[in-house]
Amino acid sequence: MKRDGKPALGEEILRKLTVREDLTTMSYAELVDDFRSMPNLEEFKPTNICKVDPRNGDRVIYSPMRARRPTELKPRRHVTVRLERIHCPVCEGETTGIIDVAPLSDGYTFINKNMFPVVSYDFPGDRQPVTYEPAVEKRKLLGTYSQGGHWLQWFSNRHHADLHNMPVEDIEVVLSRLAAFEGFLLSAKESNMPAWTDPSGKRNYGFVGIIRNYGSLGGASLAHGHMQITHTNIIPRAILDDRDFLAENGRTFAEFMTSENPSYLNIREFSGGLRLMVPYFMKRPFAAVMAFADCEACSLHQLDAERLKGLAEGLHAVTRALKVILEERLERSFSYNLVFHNGPSGCLYMEVLPHSQEWGGFEHMGWFICQATPAQAADGYREAFEELGI
Numbered sequence: 001m002k003r004d005g006k007p008a009l010g011e012e013i014l015r016k017l018t019v020r021e022d023l024t025t026m027s028y029a030e031l032v033d034d035f036r037s038m039p040n041l042e043e044f045k046p047t048n049i050c051k052v053d054p055r056n057g058d059r060v061i062y063s064p065m066r067a068r069r070p071t072e073l074k075p076r077r078h079v080t081v082r083l084e085r086i087h088c089p090v091c092e093g094e095t096t097g098i099i100d101v102a103p104l105s106d107g108y109t110f111i112n113k114n115m116f117p118v119v120s121y122d123f124p125g126d127r128q129p130v131t132y133e134p135a136v137e138k139r140k141l142l143g144t145y146s147q148g149g150h151w152l153q154w155f156s157n158r159h160h161a162d163l164h165n166m167p168v169e170d171i172e173v174v175l176s177r178l179a180a181f182e183g184f185l186l187s188a189k190e191s192n193m194p195a196w197t198d199p200s201g202k203r204n205y206g207f208v209g210i211i212r213n214y215g216s217l218g219g220a221s222l223a224h225g226h227m228q229i230t231h232t233n234i235i236p237r238a239i240l241d242d243r244d245f246l247a248e249n250g251r252t253f254a255e256f257m258t259s260e261n262p263s264y265l266n267i268r269e270f271s272g273g274l275r276l277m278v279p280y281f282m283k284r285p286f287a288a289v290m291a292f293a294d295c296e297a298c299s300l301h302q303l304d305a306e307r308l309k310g311l312a313e314g315l316h317a318v319t320r321a322l323k324v325i326l327e328e329r330l331e332r333s334f335s336y337n338l339v340f341h342n343g344p345s346g347c348l349y350m351e352v353l354p355h356s357q358e359w360g361g362f363e364h365m366g367w368f369i370c371q372a373t374p375a376q377a378a379d380g381y382r383e384a385f386e387e388l389g390i
C-alpha cells in the first residue's frame with residue numbers, strides 16, 4: 001500500500017496482524033506456541049541438522065527450503081556474459097612478459113607476471129628478510145610484512161579455452177607446467193623465504209598459493225581463463241588450519257576425508273585415485289573437495305604423471321558439471337573459485353567452490369546457512385555427470 005506516494009504497511013493491516021502489543025507480557029511457552037503456529041511452517045521447516053567443519057569449527061545448518069523463497073536472489077547468466085563483452089587485453093597482447101610457454105593440441109599455455117600483483121619484491125633475491133610464518137601460531141601474530149611475487153598462468157592463448165572445454169590432455173600440460181613452477185619456487189633457497197620441511201624430508205622455501213577465480217561473481221576481472229600463482233612469506237589461515245588439523249589428529253585432512261566422508265557423498269574416482277567428494281559439512285550448495293586416496297604428496301609438483309592426469313580429468317569433469325548445475329538447475333551465472341591446499345598444510349587437496357549462494361551476516365560469523373543438503377548436492381552431481389556422459 002502507498003501513502004503520500006511512499007510504500008508502507010497500512011495501519012489497518014498492521015493492527016490485524018498484531019497478536020500481542022508488548023512481548024514482555026508473554027511467557028516463553030506462549031512465544032514458542034506463537035512461533036509454531038506459523039502457517040506453512042511444515043513446508044518451510046529447516047532440517048535442524050548442524051555439521052561442523054573439522055578444520056576450523058565453522059558451523060553449518062541446512063535449510064534447503066529457503067532456496068524457494070520468492071525473493072531469493074538469482075544472479076543469472078548475464079553477469080558472466082557482461083565480462084565476456086569487455087575488451088580482452090591478453091588477446092591484444094597488452095600483457096606482461098612471458099616466462100614459460102608450452103604447446104597444446106591447439107595453441108599454447110603460458111605464464112607471465114600479474115600486472116596488478118598482490119605482493120611485490122622490495123629487496124633483491126637473497127636480501128629478502130626472512131619471517132617465521134611456517135612456525136607461527138595463527139592467532140598470536142599481530143602483523144608482519146608481505147613480500148613475494150604474483151603470476152598468472154593462462155590456460156591457452158585461445159580466449160575461450162578453459163578447464164570445462166579443453167581436452168583433458170591439454171589440461172595435463174597446463175597442470176604439469178603449473179607443477180614445475182611450484183617446484184621451482186619452493187626450491188628457491190636464494191629467495192630467502194621462510195624454510196619448512198615436508199613429510200619427505202625436503203626443505204622448501206616460502207608458500208606457493210594457487211587459486212583460480214571464474215566469472216565476475218567469482219572475483220575474476222578477465223574472462224580469458226587463467227590460474228593465479230603467488231610466492232610469499234605469508235601463509236593463508238586455511239593452510240595453517242590444515243597444518244593444525246594434522247598436528248591435532250595425527251592424520252592429514254585429505255586422509256581424513258578419503259577415509260571418513262560418507263560413501264554416498266563420494267561422487268567419482270579419477271586416475272591416480274583422485275576422489276571427488278561433497279564434504280559432509282558442505283557450506284555452500286555443490287561445494288566439493290578433491291583429494292587423492294593413499295597419497296603423501298603435499299605439493300602439486302610431487303604428483304606423478306598418473307595423478308596429474310587424474311587431476312586434469314577431475315577438474316574438467318567437475319567444472320563441466322558445475323556449468324550445467326549453476327546455469328540450468330539453479331538459474332545462476334557460472335562462477336566459481338578453485339583453491340589448492342598445498343605445501344605447509346602437510347597434504348595436497350583441492351576445493352571447488354561454486355558461487356551457488358550469497359554470504360550473509362551469519363556466514364561472516366562462521367555460521368553457514370546452506371540452501372542444499374550434501375545428499376542433494378551429491379545427487380545433483382550424479383545427474384549432471386549422467387547427462388554429460390561423464
Ligand SMILES: [Zn+2]
Nearest residue numbers: 088091159224
Ligand atoms: Zn582473451
